[in-house]
Amino acid sequence: MRRGLPLLRRPPLPLRIVGWAVAADLAHAPSHRDELIAERASGALLALIVSMSTYGVPSILRKITIMRADQRACGTLLLLVAQVSLVTACSATIEDSGSNTDTGTETEESTSSGAPGGGTPAPETAVDLFACSLEPSCDLMVRHLGVEPLAATECAARLVLGGGTGVITSLDAPGPFIDETETLVVVLGDGTGLVQTRERHCLRDDGQCDANPPWEAPSRHQLCDLEVSSSVEEACEEDLVEQCFWTPWDITNCRDVEDSTCEDIARRL
Numbered sequence: 020m021r022r023g024l025p026l027l028r029r030p031p032l033p034l035r036i037v038g039w040a041v042a043a044d045l046a047h048a049p050s051h052r053d054e055l056i057a058e059r060a061s062g063a064l065l066a067l068i069v070s071m072s073t074y075g076v077p078s079i080l081r082k083i084t085i086m087r088a089d090q091r092a093c094g095t096l097l098l099l100v101a102q103v104s105l106v107t108a109c110s111a112t113i114e115d116s117g118s119n120t121d122t123g124t125e126t127e128e129s130t131s132s133g134a135p136g137g138g139t140p141a142p143e144t145a146v147d148l149f150a151c152s153l154e155p156s157c158d159l160m161v162r163h164l165g166v167e168p169l170a171a172t173e174c175a176a177r178l179v180l181g182g183g184t185g186v187i188t189s190l191d192a193p194g195p196f197i198d199e200t201e202t203l204v205v206v207l208g209d210g211t212g213l214v215q216t217r218e219r220h221c222l223r224d225d226g227q228c229d230a231n232p233p234w235e236a237p238s239r240h241q242l243c244d245l246e247v248s249s250s251v252e253e254a255c256e257e258d259l260v261e262q263c264f265w266t267p268w269d270i271t272n273c274r275d276v277e278d279s280t281c282e283d284i285a286r287r288l
Contacts, residue, residue, distance in 0.1 A: 148205070155186045161190045175266065178206055179265055183206070199219050214273060216238045
């Protein structure tokens with residue numbers, strides 16, 4: 020004896036077809052998702068009722084089955100709507116994210132345009148103090164395995180301690196090949212010095228390095244503290260040459276300052 024129609028475990032084919040149509044329409048027109056969902060939901064319910072009417076059962080059982088099927092269909096539709104809404108929301112989020120990314124790129128481009136009329140501004144360069152033909156107060160000191168000559172380091176220590184003005188130069192050349200950093204210190208006589216560096220490198224062993232490669236652009240001007248320890252001061256007073264020792268690598272507390280011109284430096288020396 021038949022106990023009635025078995026409950027549906029999956030939406031009937033008409034409902035599934037309608038659900039696919041809803042998802043497809045929403046993927047192409049997310050802005051009309053509410054109207055499409057309402058329209059497709061109504062059609063799905065109607066299609067479900069029509070499909071249920073095809074079963075040959077007594078009218079009372081058909082009504083009960085339709086009521087149960089309607090409940091199942093509503094639950095399925097709610098699940099479908101939730102899934103489609105989630106997909107639509109994710110798509111909208113991705114589109115908004117892409118839009119924001121484009122806006123950020125435009126902002127960066129407009130910021131980097133610099134001067135009126137657009138275009139990328141030329142990189143900032145500092146006044147080249149090495150080109151000012153400043154007369155060094157001491158011999159050039161070179162640091163390779165050690166620092167030499169000692170006469171240059173002693174001269175620098177006495178210049179800094181004496182409170183006078185002058186120019187100290189040094190070259191850091193650790194090797195191998197051409198790997199050099201030159202430092203120029205304008206001693207200002209107040210315990211500080213105006214410092215600038217420049218570099219050149221050619222780290223190759225295939226004979227392709229120029230014997231005298233060009234220097235890179237010099238660094239920004241910096242104002243640094245020129246400190247001498249009490250032990251060095253005592254050594255200079257006692258004429259202990261090897262201990263009366265100061266180099267530009269002893270500078271501290273450096274900070275960027277506005278550029279000085281060659282004329283500015285000449286007036287201060």
